[in-house]
Amino acid sequence: MTIMDKVMRVLFFAAFIVDVALGLICVFFAQEVQIILNVGREEEPAFIRVLGLFPIFVGYLYYLIFCDQRKYLVLIQVTVLERLSYPILLSAEIFYLLPGPFSLIHLVFSAMALITLFLALMQVYYLIQLNQKVILSG
Amino acid sequence: MKEENVRKLLKFCLFLGMIDGLAGGPIVFLFATNIHSIFVTHIEVEPLFVRTTGLFMFFMGYQYYLAYRDYKGYLCLVQTTILLRAIFAAANLLEAFFLMERPFSFPNYYFLAMGLFDMFMGAAQIYCLKKLGKRWLVLGNGLNQKEV
Secondary structure (H helix, E strand, O other): OOHHHHHHHHHHHHHHHHHHHHHHHHHHOHHHHHHHHOOOOOOOOHHHHHHHHHHHHHHHHHHHHHHOOOOOHHHHHHHHHHHHHHHHHHHHHHHHHOOOOOOHHHHHHHHHHHHHHHHHHHHHHHHHHOOOOOOOOO | OOHHHHHHHHHHHHHHHHHHHHHHHHHHHHOHHHHHHHHOOOOOOOOHHHHHHHHHHHHHHHHHHHHHHOOOOOHHHHHHHHHHHHHHHHHHHHHHHHHOOOOOOHHHHHHHHHHHHHHHHHHHHHHHHHHOOOOOOOOOOOOOOOOO
16 A cells, blocks of 8 residues: 555545534524524425435445555446545635625635545545546546 | 346436436536525625535536446446535535525425435436446445446
């Protein structure tokens, strides 16, 4: 196992923990999330709960990658697309869609966009080093 | 069921999943405000959670697309999406029966339909993989993406 493998293994484990934690918070504390982020008041924030399921699923993919990153290369390739698209959406939210002025939600989204972009770039670099395709096209 | 028919059923499920994600995702993403207004009467802010759900749906559709193109080569994608369907079925049914407001109205029926669809997809995928002699739940070892 090379140093790059070890670094990526740590990153995949961190991604697994963060994604699952984020997902569980959204699912079980959806009311609190909408209050803290000040994104309106709904009786039942169903979309926050539903959205929380996706990070749990992505966390599961990262868990599989963490178990054997060479064997589950296809999952690394698949998650690259998700990791690359997420910062684009977050940036659009921060700069165009969310109302100003700059608040806690902007700060949280900025941090998430940067972290996600960093992980995506690391995955791309890792795949290039392994002479693998970065984006699968079927 | 004959093995050939099982393969056809699996391909059909993967096709449905692909359409669900690749068509539904952009619709939810682009028309987030309209979709949000169906469920919530008073919209105060940008429906960012609806929009992000659309993005993730598209990502899910991409996985189904790859699996549809070559389910033998991308067997792990067929296996992992089963978990996604299972948690979505559970969450949608919980929303419909317990968490959304009663009596039953459009949002409840919507989540009920989605829950049943997810349940059907998950069950069909499990059935097909079992019939084809493959593992359907992967927990970190024993999965070979090139397994046929």
